[in-house]
Amino acid sequence: MKNIKIEMNVLDIKKIILGGLMVLLSACNSVGVYNNVACGSHPKAQCTKSQVREEQINLAADALFQFDKYSKDDLLTTGREQLDGLAHKLASHYAEIKSLTLVGHTDRLGSDVYNSQLGFNRAKTVRAYLQSRGVNVNIVVKTAGESQPVTDGCYAVKPQEKLRACLQPDRRVVVKVIGVKKTGGKQCERGENMNRLKNKLVRNNSMKD
Numbered sequence: 001m002k003n004i005k006i007e008m009n010v011l012d013i014k015k016i017i018l019g020g021l022m023v024l025l026s027a028c029n030s031v032g033v034y035n036n037v038a039c040g041s042h043p044k045a046q047c048t049k050s051q052v053r054e055e056q057i058n059l060a061a062d063a064l065f066q067f068d069k070y071s072k073d074d075l076l077t078t079g080r081e082q083l084d085g086l087a088h089k090l091a092s093h094y095a096e097i098k099s100l101t102l103v104g105h106t107d108r109l110g111s112d113v114y115n116s117q118l119g120f121n122r123a124k125t126v127r128a129y130l131q132s133r134g135v136n137v138n139i140v141v142k143t144a145g146e147s148q149p150v151t152d153g154c155y156a157v158k159p160q161e162k163l164r165a166c167l168q169p170d171r172r173v174v175v176k177v178i179g180v181k182k183t184g185g186k187q188c189e190r191g192e193n194m195n196r197l198k199n200k201l202v203r204n205n206s207m208k209d
Contacts, residue, residue: 109163
């Protein structure tokens with residue numbers, strides 16, 4: 001009799017535990033958005049498909065290239081690191097890239113024709129580097145030359161070195177990405193695991209009943 005009583009008590013405890021887990025799992029799957037340890041993150045809030053979005057990334061030319069240079073051999077160590085990071089971001093953050101455009105910009109020093117070609121050449125070098133790192137999408141290359149500065153031209157700055165430093169923000173390669181970003185990730189995986197656990201508990205509980 002004692003053994004039967006103990007076995008029944010154990011079953012009762014198991015049912016209480018299972019009941020508590022079922023309540024928790026049901027809460028995780030409800031309409032509200034949860035973000036806690038138990039639920040991980042609500043799958044309905046995290047696993048929906050992302051909309052097409054546009055992202056703009058500015059790469060400082062002075063960090064990419066030696067001054068007034070544009071070829072792959074002129075890429076600085078920091079420039080290669082930045083481009084490696086960009087290639088990784090494009091691969092890991094985007095489910096689909098619909099459009100990728102590179103626009104080269106320069107400062108106002110030099111002629112319009114020279115600066116236009118310099119911006120174009122830098123953008124082409126960045127494209128070639130990204131392609132060598134596995135960015136297998138169509139990449140459009142453009143140049144704005146000196147036509148779209150972000151500084152005021154630094155006309156009041158006279159010493160050449162200070163003027164060059166003042167105009168630094170104008171020297172850049174702008175990356176324009178239009179695509180669908182990946183969403184969910186680990187949150188979706190946790191949500192799916194919780195759902196599988198819930199279904200398993202339901203099956204086990206029904207078999208014991």
